[in-house]
Amino acid sequence: MATRLNELLRRCWKLVRELSGDDAYERYLLHHAACHAEAEPLSRAKYFRQREQAKWEGIRRCC
Amino acid sequence: MNNKIYSTLVWIAVALLGAAAVGGIALNRGESINALWFVTAALCVYAVAYRFYAAWISSKVLLIDPTRATPAERLNNGHDYMPTNRWIVFGHHFAAIAGPGPLVGPTLAAQFGYLPGTLWILIGAVLGGCVQDMVTLFFSMRRDGKSLGQMARDELGAIGGIAALVATLLIMIILIAVLGLVVVNAMKHSPWAAATVAATIPIAMLVGLYMRNIRPGRVLEGSLLGIVLLLLAVAGGGWIDHQPDLRVLFDHPGLPLAWAVIAYGFAAAILPVWLLLAPRDYLSTYMKLGTVILLALAIVWMQPHVKMPALTQFVDGSGPIFGGKLFPFVFITIACGAISGFHALIASGTTPKLLSNERDIRMIGYGGMALESFVAIMAMIAASVLDPGVFFAINSPAGVVGKEAADAVAKISAWGFPVAVDQMALLAQQMGEATLFARTGGAPSLAVGMASIFGSAFGQGMLSMWYHFAIMFEAIFILTTLDAGxxxxxxxxxxxxxxxxxxxxxxxxxxxxxxxSGMVVAAWGYFLYIGVIDPNGGINILWPLFGISNQILAAIALCVATGIMVKSGKLKYAWITGLPLAWLVTITSSAVWEKLASDDIRIGFLSAAHSMADKLAAGTLPPEKAAVAPTLIFNLQLDAALALFFAAMLWIIVLDMLRICIRHLGNKPVPPLSEAPHQPSELEEAAWQRD
Structure with missing residues (x-):
């Protein structure tokens, strides 16, 4: 019972982190290791800056 | 087999319950009605439509193919194209489409009574808005996530493409102006509201600095810090309101506040996004989701009674908040809660690039809009739980009911909605405001409605806190839309x-x-300015213009979809987008016609301009009105020209779409379908990603 609750909470937390973009850098590192292993990944601060800039280049919010 | 019988029985029960609830709210006359009926009706209607209509469209019309690779899989680049869990995509998509429109529109449309607005929110959403969002998402996904404008150009031709682009830019300008006006009217002579809203700016900047420099990329930490500060700002605003020296700093009439909003808009547009826009967006998203969930829980728990009648006498067009008959103005006013053209821009932008499987389209496109429509139903409930007299006292502009409280109360009571001066004074005092008369725009009455629902659920003592929390919540995401727009x-x-x-x-x-940036801010700033100086509160002019432009954008999206449908040989199914399109063309064209040709000066722009010019020439205007009259006359003519331009855009694109369809059916050459070729999906059906 306790482990199932734990598992549920863990999954909720994972969902919240992914939804908010809190774990974006970790996912980026995974993607980078899988697809571009030869190059050096960006630092956390640099990655975040780039992502934020790119995010607001298009229509993100409406009425 | 047993399962099948069981599920059939459950769906029959849901359909019957929904029919009973809709029938109950439609046939109720003269008694107050439990708000739970609205919630039940809405949930059953969405469930049945989602289970049957949306499923039929996706399997029989769109031919959703779960084995086909999505652009996210084929073009995966780790940031914008990326296969993503469907719940995450749903969250992003809903956060992007949910804005202040579905809160303001139903509040204003409540002047016709609760019934017309509620029915249109339900019917318009399941047959129109949800379908529009879903098919646009589908067609954009099949075209590697192309934008609506690009699809219009590729599928219909250059004319359609240009019309879509120009219409989008203009609707954005009208949208920002009208939302700016809603915020200005909420802050007018309210030091508490103005101080709280002002505090959201440095709070957002602080969060921006935190996420960029102090703890880079820690979105949740930064957001939590921001939310705590925002709640403190609500309380701090109340403290300022009680300091005689400080409160005068935030106690302003509309015009200076409008200038402040314009200056803020310009600053936000030229500052880097990380400093203001991005952190404000995080905060407004959490505030919005949190408040919507809280409101749903409070409505279910408290089951407030709806006191607004089902229909009011204002269906004849004489309503105080905005002029115009039930047809077509209830449809124009509800706008985003039923069908929103703006969603087509989101559904053809970011979202299609994240889908990991085609079958997620129904949940994200159709389901996302159904949830948005549910927000509109809650706004309708919050507006209708107020005493109708109070609702009209808050929302009727001084130009219609008179500047003095006694005049306004007498006039509103004479309409058959009794309200008293001391009742309004007590309410204003409970909400921590100097007055609640003539606070046109929807935000204050929605905030009073929400405060009374929250107050009865979580403690009456905090009414003024709840009220200013609701104002802050509306202001923060209106300002986000203003920045982003x-x-x-x-x-x-x-x-x-x-x-x-x-x-x-x-x-x-x-x-x-x-x-x-200066040009865009000047354009919406101008319309905001004319809204603020308008003696009838501006909403009467700007909201219908906004509604018309939004519905025209939806019509453009439906034109693109219908054109693609016919070109891909699905003529017999083209009605699923063709019928909502025909309806939108009907309501927008007749609304534009009335806005141009009506003799009623509260409806027709041109007759209002003529009437004012006559009064000016005859010298019957008081000097302060005579001074602004030439500007107002010019504005009314400009509004008329704009409405005509919107209608012209619409007809150009509709005729262009029909031309393409007729050519296609006559086997003449048309621009080819731009669908990306089929490629089988190799994504593993990993359980963690499917659910």
């Missing part, structure tokens, strides 16, 4: 001007940023 308008303008002088098209060249 100004920025998008700037990009579009830079894109267009880049054709004339390429250097202007460089989005990072600072002189061009300043110039184009």
């Amino acid at each position: 100004t920025r998008v308008g700037r990009f579009m303008l830079q894109d267009m001007l880049g054709n004339i002088w390429p250097k202007l098209g460089q989005t990072s060249w600072y002189p061009s940023v300043l110039l184009t």
